Amino acid sequence: MNYLLKKIITYIAVIIIVSQLDFFLPRIAPGDPAAILSAGSGSSNQQETIQLLRIQLGLNKPESTQYLIYMKDIFLRWPPFFGLSFNYFPTPVTQLFFSKIGWTLLLLGGGIVIALAAALILSAFGSLRRGGKAEVSSVYGAIILQSTPVYWTGLILLWTFGVTLHWFPIFGNVSPVIAPKFDAAYIWSVVWHWVLPVLAMAGSMFGEMFLIIRGSTQEVLKSDYLLAAKTRGLRDRTLSFYYVLRNSMLPLVSVLSFSLASLVGRAVLVESVFGYNGVGSLIVGAISTHDYPVIEGSLFLLTLFIVAGGLIGDLIILRIDPRLRAQR
Numbered sequence: 308m309n310y311l312l313k314k315i316i317t318y319i320a321v322i323i324i325v326s327q328l329d330f331f332l333p334r335i336a337p338g339d340p341a342a343i344l345s346a347g348s349g350s351s352n353q354q355e356t357i358q359l360l361r362i363q364l365g366l367n368k369p370e371s372t373q374y375l376i377y378m379k380d381i382f383l384r385w386p387p388f389f390g391l392s393f394n395y396f397p398t399p400v401t402q403l404f405f406s407k408i409g410w411t412l413l414l415l416g417g418g419i420v421i422a423l424a425a426a427l428i429l430s431a432f433g434s435l436r437r438g439g440k441a442e443v444s445s446v447y448g449a450i451i452l453q454s455t456p457v458y459w460t461g462l463i464l465l466w467t468f469g470v471t472l473h474w475f476p477i478f479g480n481v482s483p484v485i486a487p488k489f490d491a492a493y494i495w496s497v498v499w500h501w502v503l504p505v506l507a508m509a510g511s512m513f514g515e516m517f518l519i520i521r522g523s524t525q526e527v528l529k530s531d532y533l534l535a536a537k538t539r540g541l542r543d544r545t546l547s548f549y550y551v552l553r554n555s556m557l558p559l560v561s562v563l564s565f566s567l568a569s570l571v572g573r574a575v576l577v578e579s580v581f582g583y584n585g586v587g588s589l590i591v592g593a594i595s596t597h598d599y600p601v602i603e604g605s606l607f608l609l610t611l612f613i614v615a616g617g618l619i620g621d622l623i624i625l626r627i628d629p630r631l632r633a634q635r
Contacts, residue, residue, distance in 0.1 A: 310621075310625060311621060311622075311625060314617075314618065314621045315618070318614045318617065318618060321610070321614060322610060322611070322614060325606070325607065325610045326378070326381060326382075326607060329602065329603040329606045329607050330374055330377050330378075330603060333594070333597065333599050333602045333603070334370065334599070336597070338597050339357070339366075339597070340360075340364065340366065340393050340596065340597040340598065340599065341357045341358075341360035341361045341364065341366060342357055343596050343597055344360055344393060344394075344596075345357045345360055363396075364393055364396075365390075377390075377603065381607065386401070387401075387607075388401075389401060389600050389603055389604030389607070389608075390599075390600035390603075390604070391600060392593075392598055392600055392601050393596070393597070393598040393599065393600065393601070394592070394593070394596055394598045394601070400600045400601050400603075400604035400605070401604065401608075403589060403601060403605075404586065404589070404601075404604060404605050404608050407584065407585050407586045407588070407589050408585070408586050408608075408612075410480055410583065410584060410585035410586075411571075411574055411578070411585035411586040411587060413501065414501070414504055414505055414508055414574055414577065414578070414583065414585060415508065415570060415571070415574050417501065417505040417508070417509070418505050418507075418508025418509045418511075418512055418570075418574075419509075419512060419563075419570075421505065421506070421509035421513075422508075422509040422510075422512035422513040422516050423512075423516055423559075425509070425513055425517070426449075426513055426516035426517040426520050427520065429441070429442075429445045429517060430445075430517060430520040430521050430524055445517060446517075446518075446521070448514075449513060449514040449517040449518050449521075450514060450518075451514070452510050452511065452513055452514035453514025453515055453518065454514075455510075455511075456576075457507060457508070457510075457511035457573045457576050457577060458576045458577070458579070458580050460507045460510045460511060461503070461504070461507035461576070461577050461580035461581060462580060464503045464506055464507055465477055465503060465580065465581065468503060469503060475499060475500075475502055475503050476499060476500050477503075477581070477582075478581065478582040479500055479582055479583070479584065480497065480500050480501075480583055480584050480585075481493065481496045481497050481500055482496045482500070500583075503581060504577050504578070504580075504581045504583050507577050507580070507581075508570075508573060508574065508577055511573050512570070512573075515562070515566075516559060519558050519559050519562055520556075520558075520559055522558075523556075523557070523558045523559070557624065560620055560623050560624055561620070561624060563620060564616065564617045564619075564620025564621060564623075564624070565617070565620075567613045567616045567617060567620075568613050571609055571612075571613060574586075574587055575587030575590065575591065578591075579591055586605055586609065589601065589605060590602065590605050590606065593605065
């Protein structure tokens with residue numbers, strides 16, 4: 308059984324296990340969604356309203372029946388159906404999720420690109436100047452950022468550049484006075500609201516990326532092929548970017564593919580700190596109101612995104628690691 312087939316079987320098992328957790332864990336938590344919804348209805352007869360809501364939302368059915376309907380709708384139906392949101396009834400969960408996922412991907416993608424670019428550049432220049440001020444400063448900075456919780460980094464950025472200096476907005480994805488149309492004003496507002504959250508995300512990822520690449524470059528620097536390249540009189544820039552970094556990427560790709568779930572968790576925290584209206588905010592709101600369909604659907608779809616990202620990472624590893632290609 309080759310490397311890729313083992314990974315695919317593992318991912319299928321992960322999807323099945325997560326689907327079970329998505330259904331049962333929200334129902335273990337205390338609280339009744341119908342009672343929460345009825346509290347804001349202003350009805351004089353709360354018990355009757357709760358019973359009507361339970362019937363409307365399908366919560367009057369036995370839990371075993373709800374479970375069978377849930378499993379049938381996500382595994383035996385195409386496209387999968389996760390039900391209608393309790394809070395935004397009768398809006399389908401998939402519609403809510405895909406209206407938010409773009410913002411979360413923008414946050415995640417921007418954080419990864421910024422953190423990776425900074426880690427690669429600093430590692431490349433530091434690799435051939437061991438012990439210099441730039442490398443020592445980068446190492447200490449990476450350690451501090453890696454050990455600082457992302458929400459704390461976000462709060463520091465928010466207080467410094469948003470509240471104190473008033474350089475950036477402190478809440479939301481876009482200014483409420485900007486019309487939602489694809490023009491220069493809208494794009495500028497999106498970018499301006501995006502800067503602080505994406506810097507918080509990048510800061511939380513930079514430390515890990517830099518330390519991994521730095522540790523890998525130390526092994527590459529001891530290799531015979533790099534010594535041979537130096538004897539050929541190649542420039543430092545060529546040695547750093549073509550020889551050192553290219554052969555140091557495998558550990559980073561492996562770590563990124565395994566830590567996608569952690570990155571999504573950080574994005575949820577960043578969205579909560581900055582009031583960034585992505586999937587994280589949607590899930591946090593659903594948990595607080597026991598919106599079962601949104602919790603189940605959002606977490607399941609996020610799992611699919613994470614699995615897809617992990618599979619892409621495995622394909623990249625398979626492409627750049629000749630030892631794994633030899634096992635096929």
